[in-house]
Amino acid sequence: METSNNFIPINNWFDNEIKNPVIIAGPCSAETELQVLNTAEAISKIPNVKIFRAGVWKPRTRPGSFEGAGKKALKWLQKVQQITKLKVAVEVATQQHVKECIDAGIDVFWIGARTTSNPFSVQQIAEVLKDSKTPVLIKNPINPDIDLWTGAIERIAQVGVKKIAAVHRGFYPFEKTTLRNIPKWEIAIELMTRFPKLSILCDPSHISGNTKYIKEISQKAFDLTFDGLMLESHICPKEAFSDKKQQLLPSELKVLLDLLQFRQSNLNNGLLDIFESFRSKIDSIDFQLLELLSQRMKVVEDIGGYKSHNNISILQLRRWKQIIETRVDYGNKLGLDNIFIKQILQLIHDESIKKQTEVVYKNNNKKI
Ligand code: PEP
Ligand code: MN
Secondary structure, eight states, rough: OOTOOOOOOOSSSSSSSSOEEEEEEEESSSHHHHHHHHHHHHHHHHHTTTEEEOBBBBOSTTTSSOOOOHHHHHHHHHHHHHHHHOOEEEEOOSHHHHHHHHHTOOOOEEOOHHTTOOHHHHHHHHHHHHOOOOOEEEEESSSSSSHHHHHHHHHHTTTTTEEEEEEEEEEEOOOOOOOSBOHHHHHHHHHHOOOOTTEEHHHHHHHHGGGGGGGHHHHHHHHHOOOOOOOOOOHEEGGGOOOOGGGGGGHHHHHHHOOOOOOOOSOOOOHHHHHHHHHHHHHHHHHHHHHHHHHHHHHHHHHHHHHHHOOOOSSHHHHHHEEEEEHHHHHHTTTHHHHHHHHHHHHHHHHHHHHHHHHHHHHHHHHO
């Protein structure tokens, strides 16, 4: 599907070009008119923030908690537009939400993680966006499925929306972890390679679940060339109706944004030469690694032949244990990380077993 060249970068979505990084901030939920207006006014004084976020319909995992102020909150957001000149962003999960937001003149929609997970919902949202072409942020699905995320982007792009950006908000961890949602950065990087022109933001608030990790996660996103951040900020976080622990005071948000280092992804001429010399070294090492891996696999196939002739099992547990121990020890002395060595060995071992199995089956004249 040819959608990858059609996106308009997020800093060009509105009449006045926004300087990167693009910062979206606001409360998890619009709770009361006063809370929305006070938060927006405080946030509008932070020069980097251009878009105000607030959930109006809240997708709660379980029933019984605050589910958002609903339609009436759209009027509060119109006041935010008039008073602060900030653009406003709202989460949409149904066709009705989209219609009400279009009527209210909401500037940006976002599709939440739970909705991205459902292609039927995304398709229905896409159908009502056909005419308005309002900009859309698409959060990653709850589960680490890159195709589901890609599919949601394609569904919205298919109806002609060109102002689309992805938001990495982390993935649901089954077990209890320090962070609320696991930032699988490799998935976000894969998305960047699938859609080189698509802007991608990070939502460090939902990844962290607690304000104390937000700085580290935000900086990591900038180091990985993310185009901006979507953060939760509330005028009085301890009284928030949802996501209390992860919302920053507007004053804390300002301090955080001043501390972060935004990195350029484009190399200027001076740096290019230096990078080229590093890169040619890395290229050469990578090719040597591939040559060695290929040599290793040839030896593995030979030994597979001997095992097959002598009716010896492919897996030799004692040998495998010994490989791990000696390589981890050796790699440690070279300054390599234990887990990294084990993961690489595991991959090599899996591939070796696969190759030997093929040899054995071939020798037995069986098809696999
Ligand atoms: C939110 O942004 O408030 C929200 C509900 O996020 P997510 O869809 O990432 O859980
Ligand atoms: Mn939230």
